[in-house]
Amino acid sequence: MKSNPPVVSSGIRRPSPKRSLTEVTAPASLKSNLLMDFGRSEIASDTLRELAPQLDKLRLEPSASSLEIGSQGSLEERLFDATASAKILTSRIAMHIDSAWRDKLFRQLDSLHDLDEWDANDAPMKASSFYTFLRTMFRLKPQRKPGLGLSPKGNLVASWEKDGDYLTVEFLPSEQTLWVISRLNDDETERIAGQTAARYLASTLATFQLDRWLSA
Amino acid sequence: MTSKGQNLPDEDEVMRYIPWQRLRKDEHDNVLGVLPQAFELRPEENGLSVNWLEHFNGSRSDRIVSSVHKFRLTISVGKKSRFAIAPVKEIRSSGEKQGKDLKVVYWPEPENTSHSEIRRVPREDQNLMQALADSAFSELISNSDIT
Numbered sequence: 001m002k003s004n005p006p007v008v009s010s011g012i013r014r015p016s017p018k019r020s021l022t023e024v025t026a027p028a029s030l031k032s033n034l035l036m037d038f039g040r041s042e043i044a045s046d047t048l049r050e051l052a053p054q055l056d057k058l059r060l061e062p063s064a065s066s067l068e069i070g071s072q073g074s075l076e077e078r079l080f081d082a083t084a085s086a087k088i089l090t091s092r093i094a095m096h097i098d099s100a101w102r103d104k105l106f107r108q109l110d111s112l113h114d115l116d117e118w119d120a121n122d123a124p125m126k127a128s129s130f131y132t133f134l135r136t137m138f139r140l141k142p143q144r145k146p147g148l149g150l151s152p153k154g155n156l157v158a159s160w161e162k163d164g165d166y167l168t169v170e171f172l173p174s175e176q177t178l179w180v181i182s183r184l185n186d187d188e189t190e191r192i193a194g195q196t197a198a199r200y201l202a203s204t205l206a207t208f209q210l211d212r213w214l215s216a
Numbered sequence: 217m218t219s220k221g222q223n224l225p226d227e228d229e230v231m232r233y234i235p236w237q238r239l240r241k242d243e244h245d246n247v248l249g250v251l252p253q254a255f256e257l258r259p260e261e262n263g264l265s266v267n268w269l270e271h272f273n274g275s276r277s278d279r280i281v282s283s284v285h286k287f288r289l290t291i292s293v294g295k296k297s298r299f300a301i302a303p304v305k306e307i308r309s310s311g312e313k314q315g316k317d318l319k320v321v322y323w324p325e326p327e328n329t330s331h332s333e334i335r336r337v338p339r340e341d342q343n344l345m346q347a348l349a350d351s352a353f354s355e356l357i358s359n360s361d362i363t
Contacts, residue, residue: 104243111245117236117294121258147241151253159240161248166240166350168252180252180342182350189351193342 075120079113082124082154089131096138101145108148123154128173130156136171136198142214160213167213169201177201181208224320226305230266230332231283232353236296240349250300250353252345255337263333268322269301271330283330284362290328293359300353307334310347 073081086109094102111117113124133156146158151170159168165183172178179201180193196204224230238254239247255264272282280301287293304320311318319335338344 108243108245112237114236114294114296117296118292119235119237119294120292122235122237145243147243147245147248149239149241149251149253150237152256152258155253157251157253159248159251161240161242166249166346168240168346170253178342180346182346189347191343191346193346 075118076115078124079115079118082127083109083113085127086125086130089127089134093134104145112148112150122150122152125150125156126154126173129154129171132156132171132173132175132177132198133158135175136169136177136201139199139202140210140214143216144214162213165213167205167208167210171198175199179205181205183208218322220322220324222322224268224304224322224332225270226303226308228268228270228304229301230268230304230307230320230334231280231287231357232264232266232300232302233287233291233293234298234300234356236294239296239298247298247356247358250298250349250356252342252349254300254353255345255348257337257339263321263323263335264337266320266332266334267328267330268332269330280357281362284357284359286328286330290325295360297359299357299359301355301357302348302352306352306354307348310352311336311344314341314344314347316341316344 072078087106090097090102090105109125142160144160146160146169149157149159151157155173156171157168158171159166166181168180168182170178175198176195177198178193178195180191182189182191184190192208194204202210218224232254234250234254238251240249240251241247257264267283267286269276269279269283272279272286274282280299284299287299307320308318316338317336321333321335323331323333325331
């Protein structure tokens with residue numbers, strides 16, 4: 001009987017069945033850290049209990065680096081793996097993500113890893129960067145979803161625009177963020193940049209009217 | 217005649233290739249501009265690669281088209297990518313406002329004799345990268361608009 005290649009929930013097919021999508025693993029800290037995030041986001045305790053078994057299903061590995069895509073395989077395979085890792089991470093907590101945003105996010109990830117647009121010198125998105133992004137989104141709960149980009153190193157970049165002012169956040173693998181704000185102030189462009197642990201991003205940026213960018 | 221390593225004139229312009237991943241977009245993937253990460257040096261780079269527009273002949277429009285064609289011949293150019301243009305003066309001015317003495321030098325390569333580099337760019341200066349993105353390289357040309 002002919003076997004089909006594994007399919008991710010978005011419908012993409014892996015170029016070759018070298019490695020099963022189910023082998024993509026999550027960092028050891030995922031369960032406890034995400035539970036902490038949900039706890040802080042005022043999700044009811046019964047929801048937390050509901051979430052716990054889902055997180056238990058994730059195969060836990062010693063470090064976040066276990067999520068990363070190696071340099072082996074064709075470029076097409078590596079781009080596929082990077083997209084698949086992110087989608088699997090997202091899908092496993094899908095019940096707490098608005099389905100419209102999840103679909104949009106998946107389309108953005110596909111677009112970022114479009115082989116026809118790829119610069120061979122770039123690194124595919126790091127799963128650990130995407131993990132930092134997901135956790136940050138749970139904390140920020142933006143009504144306006146960000147546009148997405150990638151740094152040459154494979155870090156996910158989120159950006160918001162409001163009346164010509166920009167907020168850009170780069171998500172580093174170590175649950176750190178690099179952020180820069182560009183805003184017009186009395187005909188002079190003012191730029192402010194910093195590096196902040198992801199868990200402090202909202203409080204740090206509150207000084208700069210964070211809601212202005214995130215509100216619908 | 218400009219020789220290798222010589223500073224480009226302030227009144228001249230340079231063009232940088234911006235891949236799809238480094239474009240600032242909204243949540244629907246509409247292009248709004250350039251991300252600061254478009255001006256991040258890779259570990260092996262000493263400067264940011266650009267094409268010197270005045271190296272090409274003809275009107276400004278002709279030079280823009282010639283530069284895009286040169287990029288297509290020498291690097292992999294995506295259909296959704298853009299090319300950002302900046303006056304040399306604006307690049308140096310963006311650096312000065314951040315306390316950096318940027319140089320834009322002619323650095324021809326065998327396959328691309330218009331190739332030049334923006335030098336003395338710090339590796340982790342988000343403010344400067346943002347300034348290059350939103351002040352200096354403010355003109356964007358869509359690859360799909362050039363035949």
